[in-house]
Amino acid sequence: MNTNGDATVKVVPVRHVGRYFSGAGALVIIAMVIHTIFSKLPTGQYACRGVVPHRSCQPKTEWRFSWDVIRHYFFSAEIFHGVEITLALTVLSMLLGIIIGLTLAVMRMSPNRLLSATAWTYTWFFRGTPVYVQLLLWFNISAIYPQLSLGIPFTSWTFLHVNAVNLFNPFRAALMGLALNEGAYMSEIARAGLISVDEGQIEAASSIGLTRRQTLRLVVVPQAMRVIIPPTGNEIISMLKTSSLAAAVGVVETLGAATNIYSQNYLVIPLLLTASLWYLVWTTVLSSGQFYVERHFARGSLRTPPPTPIQRLRNDARGIARKFRPVHDVGVAP
Amino acid sequence: MTLMVEAKGVCKAYGGIEVLKGVDLNVARGEVTCLIGPSGSGKSTLLRCVNHLDKHDAGELRVDGELVGYELRGDKLYELNDRQICEKRSQIGMVFQRFNLFAHLTVLENVTLGQIKVKGRSPEAATAKARELLARVGLDAKERSYPSQLSGGQQQRVAIARALAMEPKLMLFDEPTSALDPELVGEVLDVMKDLARSGMTMMVVTHEMNFAREVADTVYFLDAGVIEESGDPRTVLSAPRSERLKLFLSKVL
Numbered sequence: 001m002n003t004n005g006d007a008t009v010k011v012v013p014v015r016h017v018g019r020y021f022s023g024a025g026a027l028v029i030i031a032m033v034i035h036t037i038f039s040k041l042p043t044g045q046y047a048c049r050g051v052v053p054h055r056s057c058q059p060k061t062e063w064r065f066s067w068d069v070i071r072h073y074f075f076s077a078e079i080f081h082g083v084e085i086t087l088a089l090t091v092l093s094m095l096l097g098i099i100i101g102l103t104l105a106v107m108r109m110s111p112n113r114l115l116s117a118t119a120w121t122y123t124w125f126f127r128g129t130p131v132y133v134q135l136l137l138w139f140n141i142s143a144i145y146p147q148l149s150l151g152i153p154f155t156s157w158t159f160l161h162v163n164a165v166n167l168f169n170p171f172r173a174a175l176m177g178l179a180l181n182e183g184a185y186m187s188e189i190a191r192a193g194l195i196s197v198d199e200g201q202i203e204a205a206s207s208i209g210l211t212r213r214q215t216l217r218l219v220v221v222p223q224a225m226r227v228i229i230p231p232t233g234n235e236i237i238s239m240l241k242t243s244s245l246a247a248a249v250g251v252v253e254t255l256g257a258a259t260n261i262y263s264q265n266y267l268v269i270p271l272l273l274t275a276s277l278w279y280l281v282w283t284t285v286l287s288s289g290q291f292y293v294e295r296h297f298a299r300g301s302l303r304t305p306p307p308t309p310i311q312r313l314r315n316d317a318r319g320i321a322r323k324f325r326p327v328h329d330v331g332v333a334p
Numbered sequence: 335m336t337l338m339v340e341a342k343g344v345c346k347a348y349g350g351i352e353v354l355k356g357v358d359l360n361v362a363r364g365e366v367t368c369l370i371g372p373s374g375s376g377k378s379t380l381l382r383c384v385n386h387l388d389k390h391d392a393g394e395l396r397v398d399g400e401l402v403g404y405e406l407r408g409d410k411l412y413e414l415n416d417r418q419i420c421e422k423r424s425q426i427g428m429v430f431q432r433f434n435l436f437a438h439l440t441v442l443e444n445v446t447l448g449q450i451k452v453k454g455r456s457p458e459a460a461t462a463k464a465r466e467l468l469a470r471v472g473l474d475a476k477e478r479s480y481p482s483q484l485s486g487g488q489q490q491r492v493a494i495a496r497a498l499a500m501e502p503k504l505m506l507f508d509e510p511t512s513a514l515d516p517e518l519v520g521e522v523l524d525v526m527k528d529l530a531r532s533g534m535t536m537m538v539v540t541h542e543m544n545f546a547r548e549v550a551d552t553v554y555f556l557d558a559g560v561i562e563e564s565g566d567p568r569t570v571l572s573a574p575r576s577e578r579l580k581l582f583l584s585k586v587l
Contacts (some may be wrong), residue, residue: 127368203387204434204493208448212416222438280468285556297438 039064066270073261073274082257083278089175089243089253094236096179101186108191119187126184133178139249141168174246182239187229193224198200225297232292237283244279251304254278338363338535339384340506345392346379353379355559356393361504361552366536368546368567372558372582373502377498377539380556381506384537385426386419397426398503424452427497429507433489435481441468442477445499453500460499467495471525487518491525498529505529507538541587549573555579 019215048057062068073079107119126134142164151158168176197220205215247256258271288309295306307315339361346354353376369377382388383395386403395402403419404411414422436444445464448457455463469493470475481489490510497505507526511519513539522546530536530549542544546553546567553567556579563570574580 198429198434200432200434201436204428204430204436204496206420207385207423207426207428208496209420209452210448211420214451218447219436219438223436226438246516273504 002221037065038067050183065273066267069267069270070274070277073258073271074277076258076261077280078261079274082252082254082275083282085171085246085251085253085256086240086243086278087282089171089178089246089251090236090240093175093178093182093243094239095238096175097182097186097235097313098190098232100179100183101188101190104183104187105190105194108187109194125188126181130178131181131242132182132248135174135245135249138168138177139170139172139173170250171244174243177249178243178246182235185235186232189228189235190224192231193226193228194220196227198224220295226294229294229297230290233286233293236290237286240282240286241279244275245262292329336363336399337361338365338369338398340396341380341393342394343386344380344383344390346376346383346388348391352388353559354383357556357559357561359554359561359564361535361537362386363535364533365551366530366538366549368550368553369537369539369556369580370541370543370546370553372391375556376559377556378458378508381428381537381539383499383507384504385423385428387428397422400513410430415531418505420452424500425503426512427500427502427505429490429493429497429505429510429547431512433486433493433513434506435489435493435496437481439480440477441473441479441481441484444481444492445496448496449499464495467498468492468578471495472521485518486514487521491512494522494525494529503535505536507536508538509539509541511540511542537572539584542573543583554573557582 041064043060043062045060046057046058048055050056104119104122107115108123111118119267128140144163148164148167149158150160150161201219201223202215205219212220243253244255246253247259254259254275256325258275262268262271337360339359341355341359343356343358344354344560345352345356347378357376359367359380359381369380371377379388383390384397384402389403401411402422403414405418405515406412435441436447439447442461446457446460449460449463453460465474465477468477471494473488473491473495474482476488476492484492494510496569506518510526511522514522515563519542523542526536526538526545527549538545538550550567552564553570554561554577555563555570555574555576555578562576563579564572570579571583
């Protein structure tokens with residue numbers, strides 16, 4: 001640093017010896033992983049060239065991870081269609097789940113005991129049984145309710161009849177099961193968010209004459225979002241993968257499409273990897289989206305919002321550049 | 335002189351504990367009334383009953399001649415619904431000890447929200463009104479800031495602007511300077527003094543005895559849920575009659 005503008009003293013930062021060792025260890029492990037992912041296996045066949053006395057044979061190899069097979073199936077129509085179904089299931093069941101969850105959360109906090117008990121019982125049932133079981137239940141519901149009708153309860157007046165087998169086709173049964181189950185989890189998340197809003201905010205809203213409904217919509221929910229968004233992001237990511245259970249009731253989503261193909265050609269691992277890669281693609285997209293949504297809803301609660309990944313990269317680059325700049329540049333005032 | 339607030343035998347209990355035990359109080363239009371007393375004496379509760387944030391259990395409480403929370407039709411008292419209560423609350427401004435600015439909205443949005451959603455003003459008209467009020471409390475440069483970026487004193491001044499934006503006929507202040515750093519108290523009191531001079535009817539729960547002496551028309555001393563002493567601040571604060579008020583003043587002055 002430059003103290004008086006003439007004497008330059010070099011600053012020696014602390015050496016973190018341990019970090020070098022752990023860093024080296026991590027590098028070795030990363031190298032091993034990359035090496036094995038792109039390694040090859042002998043097929044047992046040989047590729048020969050030339051004619052007999054000059055004939056030379058090399059063992060034939062293939063990718064251990066069958067990258068060529070994966071590349072072939074990654075954009076195949078069948079897998080692609082499966083991915084579309086996965087996304088449709090995820091988006092629709094989360095939308096329904098969030099609506100159910102918010103409703104349940106408001107019911108839970110209602111001064112009406114009957115409403116809060118109903119909401120509690122719902123959460124108790126749908127959190128207390130496995131999703132897999134629930135999916136199977138909805139798929140087979142026609143066994144106990146062959147006919148569904150809309151009408152006035154406890155009378156014979158009905159206006160609409162539906163055949164349960166037709167109503168609960170695989171996709172709708174899966175959607176129903178996933179959404180109802182998600183609603184139970186979302187209600188707890190939403191309730192935590194609503195509770196987190198300071199009582200004073202509600203009083204202030206009342207004091208300027210906002211009705212209870214307006215207070216909820218304009219003051220409480222927007223602030224609860226800051227608490228609700230991060231776990232909801234997790235729920236969406238988790239739903240993306242849980243939706244693979246829909247394969248159990250015959251929905252041909254990503255995993256279903258992959259199993260359909262490998263049951264015919266026995267390329268089990270490559271197709272499971274293809275499915276995994278698709279799941280990874282969408283989780284990556286969703287988590288980066290989550291970051292920006294969280295940043296948006298944090299406005300007002302943080303004095304300075306956290307840097308975006310791009311801003312962070314730029315800062316890191318600047319920091320490194322500063323490190324490698326010659327010492328006499330440091331501290332020279334313009 | 336017509337009365338803005340009229341309380342007769344107002345009682346309030348929280349879970350069996352009596353906080354207000356029959357309070358009588360009158361606030362004339364255009365008058366500044368200060369409520370003083372030890373903590374737990376019921377001053378804040380009385381204030382909250384006036385705009386029905388708390389529901390009084392017994393007694394008669396009127397604001398501008400109308401009952402708070404009820405309507406008398408024939409010989410029956412009808413409890414008002416949410417919408418009717420909100421309608422009445424919108425005519426009473428309230429300033430809280432902990433400011434309670436809407437944390438997710440900017441200063442400007444805090445002041446325009448009620449105007450747009452409750453009074454049904456256009457966003458342009460609401461913004462113009464908000465800017466005028468923010469200028470009045472000396473914060474026109476901060477309209478884009480969020481509450482967390484402001485000092486306590488600035489937040490409280492925004493809270494006053496937010497309440498004034500509803501053009502209330504009565505302003506309630508619940509210990510408006512108690513959560514502030516000492517050097518910030520003055521800026522808030524100055525705004526309140528200015529408001530008092532403009533003829534606003536005000537009820538102020540406060541520990542600032544100098545403010546009470548200087549600005550109040552009437553001072554009420556509450557202790558253990560009853561009004562011990564009331565009257566002109568100069569007499570009440572300088573020559574207290576009751577032992578309790580003497581004791582209280584000896585502690586706070």
